[in-house]
Amino acid sequence: DTAVSQTPKYLVTQMGNDKSIKCEQNLGHDTMYWYKQDSKKFLKIMFSYNNKELIINETVPNRFSPKSPDKAHLNLHINSLELGDSAVYFCASSQAWAVREAFFGQGTRLTVV
Amino acid sequence: TQLLEQSPQFLSIQEGENLTVYCNSSSVFSSLQWYRQEPGEGPVLLVTVVTGGEVKKLKRLTFQFGDARKDSSLHITAAQPGDTGLYLCAGERSSNYQLIWGAGTKLIIKP
Numbered sequence: 001d002t003a004v005s006q007t008p009k010y011l012v013t014q015m016g017n018d019k020s021i022k023c024e025q026n027l028g029h030d031t032m033y034w035y036k037q038d039s040k041k042f043l044k045i046m047f048s049y050n051n052k053e054l055i056i057n058e059t060v061p062n063r064f065s066p067k068s069p070d071k072a073h074l075n076l077h078i079n080s081l082e083l084g085d086s087a088v089y090f091c092a093s094s095q096a097w098a099v100r101e102a103f104f105g106q107g108t109r110l111t112v113v
Numbered sequence: 114t115q116l117l118e119q120s121p122q123f124l125s126i127q128e129g130e131n132l133t134v135y136c137n138s139s140s141v142f143s144s145l146q147w148y149r150q151e152p153g154e155g156p157v158l159l160v161t162v163v164t165g166g167e168v169k170k171l172k173r174l175t176f177q178f179g180d181a182r183k184d185s186s187l188h189i190t191a192a193q194p195g196d197t198g199l200y201l202c203a204g205e206r207s208s209n210y211q212l213i214w215g216a217g218t219k220l221i222i223k224p
Contacts, residue, residue: 004155040216041150041199041201041216041217041219042214042216042217043156043201043203043214044214045211045212045214048211056209056211090155090156092155097210098210100144100146100161100203100205100210100212101146101158101161102156102158102212103158104155104156104157105155106153106154106155107153107154107155
């Protein structure tokens with residue numbers, strides 16, 4: 001049973017396109033996150049949601065829009081993709097807002113050409 | 114500005130050797146976590162240290178949190194090829210529970 005699953009695992013698309021990445025967790029966690037990992041493996045938090053509500057929105061272009069239809073799902077939609085958006089995007093969850101131990105999905109490798 | 118510095122950035126050693134990697138900051142954290150990430154996978158939590166000076170052991174891995182809760186180390190005894198991976202540390206800010214991540218130490222253990 002996959003605890004945090006995200007799809008697709010690989011995404012290759014052209015500049016200017018709009019794409020979505022989906023994430024689901026079956027751990028019953030309250031808090032979910034989106035991270036971006038660049039080519040140097042540096043993990044940067046993008047968004048944090050707690051009980052479907054946006055808590056943290058780091059300095060991320062507004063082309064990135066997260067949506068949480070329920071506690072178990074946090075999707076990421078990206079408009080007008082740019083070359084610099086190429087990275088690995090990780091979804092993660094934690095039991096509660098004050099519980100920092102995170103469980104990560106396998107990642108989505110996004111390549112913009 | 115990166116708040117958590119990990120060193121070395123890269124380490125390649127032979128199976129059976131011991132090693133230590135470091136995670137340093139000028140900031141105080143309420144807790145610190147270590148993760149291991151393998152190629153094509155997400156990071157997996159290894160341990161959380163909370164108390165200054167705390168030492169935790171996980172088989173051949175020993176984690177220590179600095180007395181001032183600004184730094185941490187991970188020591189691996191008799192490294193094995195299965196220890197190969199990217200080791201990431203993440204410190205928790207007490208003000209807003211946010212995690213601050215280091216850039217990782219890429220460890221390769223050669224058979």
